[in-house]
Every structure is written in structure tokens, then in C-alpha cells.
Amino acid sequence: MTKDNGTISKQKFMEELRRYQKGSVTRRHFLGVTGLGMATAVLGTAIPGLRPRPAFAAGDIGDRVILATWPNYHDEMNFEAFTEATGAHVQVNVFGSNEEMLAKLQAGGSGWDVFVPTNYTITTYVGEDLIIPLDTSKLPNYDAGSFEQRFSDAGSVDGQLYAVPKNWGTTGFAVNTSKLDGAPTPTTWKEFWDLTMEGYSGRTMVHDYQLTTIGNALKYFGYSFNSVDEKELADAEKLLLDAKPHLFAISSDYQPPMRNGDAWMTMCWTGDGKQMNVDMPEIAYVLGTEGGELWSDYYAIPKGAPHMDAAYALIDFLLNPEVNAKEVLAHGYPSADARTNALLPKELLEDPILYPAADLLNALEFGAAATLTDPNRAELLARFKSA
Template structure:
């Protein structure tokens, strides 16, 4: 009899141990989680809250500053993200290295809202791994009350008259790439001589640069500590809407059109809700709220149709025709990335 009780007690202990382990692993008793990894200041927090309420799920939200930072974190392991937001050239890298999971478009019906102009691009020609999130340009944002020269060239950022008042991006691809454009080359150049020329120009410019930033340039411009900066188009439109003394220009040498995407890493632990999240973000109502909050151009036709008329008619944000004609699209540089890494290290170390 005693042995029977001991057996029963042992079974009860084992059952409770198994239940506790299942609880700790999140199989029951706790909300499921979705891990989202995005650029900083690149989503309306309220839409994350709405997703959590709709699906009774906890979103663990982390941010990064550059595509390279995101890639390094993913390769280091230890964090299995469910949704990430790579730019086009980084999307190519992730696909080539087998780091993404294909999307199931049957589970993302709102993908149909995407403007055909943003489908079938070179970074994901079959639209197999990604859904466009936002797009835009890089230009120069300046305070017209404090800058009395014509600003129509990337060379304006090298004007010694504004020594210590200029901000450049802390982004290897953008800063080197657009300096290449300034010199008359492709922003995707893999020519060592051209990349070296861009490096030397940026090294000569460095003493007059106030700082290299990704997001903080906005505060420096608004405070007057800086008078001009490389800028993302969405940031520029948001600042100009409240401070009309600021102007945004796309320099005459040209610029790059960028597209950021939503994608699911191959090691995602919650692909089902990752696809629900992407579909949620592509829905007209949520997409509208997010676009108005973030300020960037949407590739979502259903959202664009709901935007205020003044926003839709802003030709800097929504130009007529194909936005990729006459502009460059960032590409995976493959082995030549090392040339950019070396140049950037030299620039930042001077």
C-alpha cells in the first residue's frame, strides 16, 4: 500500500514538473509573444498596442539604427526575431544567405493593396520573402533662415561657410553612396578607385562635420546647433509641416530611392503570427494611421487613397510616374562590401 502511495506521489510530482516546464516555455498560462525588430522611430506605437489587443499576444519590440547592426545581431544568435524590416540591399543579402522564410501570401490577403510599381523589384523578384513597408528618398534638409546660399547639390554639405553646422548620416551605404553620386558615379559602385575618391572627399570634409547621426539630426536642426543635414524624406516632411523655414531638396546629381520591407527570419519561432502582423500592417486603416504618424511615403495603394489630399498631392512624397526612373536603387554589393567597410573605418577613425 505504501509503495502505491509513493508511486502516485511520484506521478503527481512529475505531472506538476511537466506542467511547470510547459508554463515556463509559454505553452499555456502566458500570452504568446511576437518578437519584432525594426528601425528606431519607425512605427506608431498605438498600432502595436492594437495588434496585441486584437490577437491577445505580447509584442516584444526592439530597434536598431542601421541594416548592418540588424544583420550583425541576427548572425550573433541568441535572439530569434519573428518580423524584421530590412532595406532593399539588405533584403538581397538575407535572401542570399538563406536567413529568411518565404511568405504564405494566402495568409496575407492585404498584400494585394501594394502598388504594382513596388512588386517584382530586383531585391526580391518573385516577392517571395518580403512585403514593402515604406519608401522614400535621401536629400538635404536645411534651415532657409540660416542658409543664404543656393542648396541644389550634395556639395552644399561641404561648404566651409557652414563649418561645424553640417550633419552627415552615420550610415556607410548612404554617406559613401551619395558621395559617389556627387562625384558622378553610381551609388552602387564597386570600382576601388571610385570608392577611394569618395573616401578622400569625406575625410577632407570631416573636420567641418558637426556629427554623424541617424535620428538625432532632427533635434540638432531644430535647436539651431546645425543648419543642414542629410535627411530621410519622411523626417523632412514632418519637420517642414511644423517649421516651414526648413526646405528639403533632392540634389541635382541625383539620389537613391530606398524601400524598406517586412520579412520573417528563417529561425522565427512564431511564423503564424508574424504573417498576421504583416497582414495587419498592410490593412488600410492601420496602414493609414501608421503612415500619418511616421511620415514616410507608403507603397500601399489602399492607404494612399485614404491620405489627406495635400499629402497625396505632395510631389516630393508621391511624384508622378515611376519613382525608380532616373534614380538608383540600393543593391547588394557582395564582395565589394568589404571595400566600403574599409573606407568607412578610415573615415570614422580620422
Template sequence: MPSRRRPPGTRLSRRTLLGAVGGAAAAFSLAACGQDEPARRLNFYTWDSYIGIRTLDDFRKETGIRVRTSYFATNDELFAKLRAGNPGYDIIVPSNEFVTRMIAADLLMPLDMGQIPNFANIAPEFQRADYDTDPRRSVPYTWLVIGIGYRKSRVERTPDSWKWLFDSDLYAGRIALLSEAADLIRLGARYLGHSINGVDDATVREVAGMLGRQKANVKTFHDDNGQDLLLGGDVDLVLEYNGDIAQAMTEDDDIDFVVPAEGSILNADTLAIPKGAPSPELAHRFINFLLDAEVGRHIAETILYPTPNAAAKALMPESYRSHPVIFPTGPGMERSEWGRFEGPERHRVFEEAITRMRAA
């Protein structure tokens, strides 16, 4: 396992905004970038703590280009910001389903793959992206899977079914679920024997009813800080991403992760250039830098998410390459599916169902 550990009190999450320091960074005015030479600065809009510790400094030393970073907490926040008009971002990190949604809304620039030769480092299975179209508008940065993070000493056996989160009182008051409506509906549908894609209205109602009955056993619906709840002893089972739990495992060896046997949702986070980017040529250069094997190795070592960069993965120690949480295997993974964006109307149906369930 990579040796990097976070100091106490600085737990990180792919999707959690920084505190006071990060808040200040997120609030910076892009208009102020005009005070510097625009051609030597890039504006990077990404998830918190989702890059190597020295990656941006290494890029500046190699190119003379400074990268100013700000953070979003959800894909919906990213989409809303760009839908209102790009305020000056050069590079963004949307998840795969939102790549599809942003393409439909004409928010992403086609990439010039001739300027990204390091794309050859990406494993073949990740070079083909059903969520993207031709011409390509994104390249994969990480991939991830949702599962159950749990405290080993507090469970009777490995909680390898969605039942223990969605349909049982065995761990009453010790469960935390993600608040994301689409994830809840689709994972509930998977538990009930359906695909995560194409969930019809009858199944939405069935899942919402099941979750409504389970709500009394759920301590909280969290905004992707489940690993912190687990580390703090607030809950014993959390619905969370494998990379976040892998981070938590470096701090507490009583924590583990499983992809339930029914299967789950696979996602990818990507690098893309939004329309209206001030410096698209330099943005291509930054993307190519991030896909370098050694740079990718350092990123993976820092954030502990599975990398689609085969060249970077090959440089990582065996403890990373065979880690059962970073790269899970087994029946649950075999039955997992890539999530698809199926239009804003379905998104609205999911949101309304979960909102009513939580308010009831």
C-alpha cells in the same frame, strides 16, 4: 499634413533608439516570453517610432495577440543579431539591401503569400522587388530617399546639389553628414557623375579624398538624428531621409528638404520573418494586418514616411498625398536609383575608406 505632432522633447527618428524607456524595451529577454502562452505573443524587432500610435493595441484587440517590441539602430545591428542565431524574433524590418544580404545568409523564411491577401493593397511598382527573390521573403512597409534637410532662413538658395555638402566651404561648420559609409561613398559617386551601384575602387578613393578635404567644413557625422540637429539649431544642412525631415517640418516651418539634382539613393524598409521565428503563422497574420488599408493609413499618418500601400495612401488627405517632401518629385528623383547589396567585400571597402578618411 497629418495633424499628429510630438510633444516637445520627444522627437522621433526611424533609426534612433529610444531613451531610457526604449532602452528597457530593447533589453527585454526573449526567453522570458515563455512565461506567457507563446501562441498568443509575437516578438517584433524594428526601428524606433516606426509604427502607428495605436497599431499594436488595435491588433491585440482584434486578435488577442500581444506584440512585444524591441528596437535596433542599424541594419548592421539587425544582421549581426540574427547571424548569431535568432533569439526569438517573429517579425523584423530590414531595409531592401539587407533583405538581399539576409537571403544570401539564409536568415529569412519564405513567405506564404496566401496568408497575406492584403499584399494586393501594395502599389504594383512596389510589388516587384529586384532585391528579393522567388519565393518572396519580404513585403514593402515604407520607402524613402536620402536628401538634404535645411533651414530656409540660413541658406542663400535651395541647396539642390550634393556640392553644398561634399565639395564647398559655403556652409562651413554648419553641415552634418550621415555616418553610414556606403551612403557617403555612393552619394559622393553620384555627385561625381557615376551610378550609386557598381562603384569601383578608383571612384571610392576619389570620393574619400573629396570627403577628406570637406571634413574641416563638417560639424558632425551623425547616426541618423540629423532632423534633431536641424531642429536644435546645431547645423543648417543635414544629410537625412525624407520622412525624418517631414517629421521635423511639423515642428518648425523654417525647415525644408530637397533631393539634389544629381540624384540619390532610394530605399525600402520591409516586413520579413526570420528563420527560427517561434510563431510564423501568427507573424503572417500580423504582416497581413499591417498591410490593411485603414491600418496602413494610421501608420502613415503617424510616421510621415511615404507608404507603398496604395489602398492606405488613397485614404490619406491630399496634404499627405501631394506633400513635396514625403513624395518628392523633380530631376533629383528622376535620376535616383535603388541601392543594391553588392556583397560583404564591397561593404568592407566602403567602411575602410570612410574610417581612414575620418581618422586622418
């Protein structure tokens, strides 16, 4: 961490610390893999008595709002500002996977006011009657027209709005190019798997997540990322079983081994790819030309939310372009909101990792609800992991 002169400024130190914190915990499945997804991280805002009094008499929306979200996915300063403005404290519960969120809501009594589902889960929540339709009159900052449609349309089911877009991203792979011995950087999933079984044997990681691991194996054969076709899944399974002895790990916590050199290549989400690339330029983020996953996260309100008004107030607050721009700067995931993007620096908007070229982006697929809930894919992953 130290520079040549051996000392670093306090500000620099904080930046490095922040980066380290980001790097050490990946966005998603880390908590899921450890089974500790139910663990609750409570920010300092949880103890009302310790917070400064709001500048004006608020209290209309209650004293708190409970948010279920992903790790490292918000700017804490924004929550403080929200409390300042409304008197409601934001209590944050962190989760590791959509499945866990779903499991908790299915079990009932989650106590959440706002949560952050991913596009392909929303129809399931609606079908299971677990979330409520949103009243846009309570979300003045929501401007449907300003969102890029492909990242916002999953929020509506049968013409009814249930969720509003938060951020989006892609699932590609990160590769440490310094280990390629001068060979060109791979650009396809086919190369990803072939390299895994040859030159990078013992150095590749895949997600501990059926959607992406099976999806990207299907891509080897040019099948759909979302395929539930038996024959196609059989092909993917064979590939996975062949590759398994060559894998470094099946884990979604891939940043630490990538950074310390134990792993050379891994399936990877946008934000992680960006973070690693910034610190170690030799780690490239690649979107397979065959395609892969494109995803979009949303804000939604579960049925029976205990602080309904506060839930609307928080979503509306976070949809404010100025607030949202701060969020993007803090976590590094792109926003689909044109108003927000107008406030972001040019370098960020032109970053090829965050905003891939149109042809790469167009080849990607959104995960499908059927893929998520398909029992055959779940069993396939279990066979792969236990093989």
C-alpha cells in the same frame, strides 16, 4: 512650445510632445551610433497579465509575437487593436541599423517573429538562408498588384516572395535656408559639398553610415551612388577628407543640432526632413538632382521564428489598408500601396517632401547588396572617421 496666450490645451500639448519625441530620435542610426542597438524597447504589451482579455476566444496563434523594427515606425494603437483581435501581444525590439539586424540574425537565436529589413539587404538574408519564403495564402491582405513595383520587387528573389513592402523613402539633405544670406536654396549634391567647405563650414552634418555618406560623395562627381569602383571611391575619399575639417559632425542624429541652430545642413531621410520642415519651414528638404538613395522597407519572417502563425497574422494585419493608413499618419513615411494611399488625405499625398517630383525620384538609386557588404567602402568610412 507655449503660444501667445501662455496656455495650451491638453490635446495640443500631447501633439507637441509627440512631435518632440519624433524629432528627438531619428529613424535609423541613432541607436547604431551609440552602440546600444541591441537595447530592447518593450512596449506596455509585454506583460500579458496586464492586458485586457480578447473579446473572443482566440489563442490559435499563441499569446505573443515579437517584432524587430525601427524607432518611431508604428502606431501603437494598431498593436493594441491587434492584441484585441487576436489575443497575441506585440513585443517590439528597436534597432538602429540593417547591419545590426543582420549581425543579430547571423549570430542566431534572435527569437524574432517579424522584422523590417531594407530592400538592399534581402538578397543577403536569402543567400545566408536567414529568412523564409512567404506563403501568400496566409496573407489575404497582401495584394501584389496594388504596390508600386519599384518599392515591392526587392521582396522577391528569383521569383520567390520573401518580403512584403512596408514603407519607402528617400535620402536627400536638409538645409536651413535662413543662413544662405539670400542665395538660392541648393539643389545638387555638388552644392551640398561646396557649401560645406565654404559658407557652411563647421555647420554641416553627414551620416555615420557608409552607404549614404560615401554614396552622396560619389554623387558629387556624378558617379553611381552604389559604386565600388576603386578610382571612383578614391575620388569620393578625397572629397570626404577635404570636407571633414568643415563638418559639424558625423552623426545620424541630426535633428537636435538642426533644430537648435548648431547645424545648418545635413544629409537627411524623408521623415526627418518632413518633421523638421513642419516645425521650422526655413529648413528645406532637398533631393540632389544628380540622384541619391531611394529605399524601401519590408516585412519579413526570419527562419525559425518561434510564433510563425502570429508572425503571419501580424504582417497581414499591418497590410490591411485601413491599418496601414493609420501607420502612415503616425510616422509620416509614404506607403507604396495604392489601396492605403486611397485612404490618406490629399495634402499628404501631394506633399513634395514625401512624394517628390517624378524627375527627382527617377534619378535616385536603390542601395545595392554589394554596396552594403563591400569591405572597401567600410574601410573608407573608417579612414574618413578617424582622419
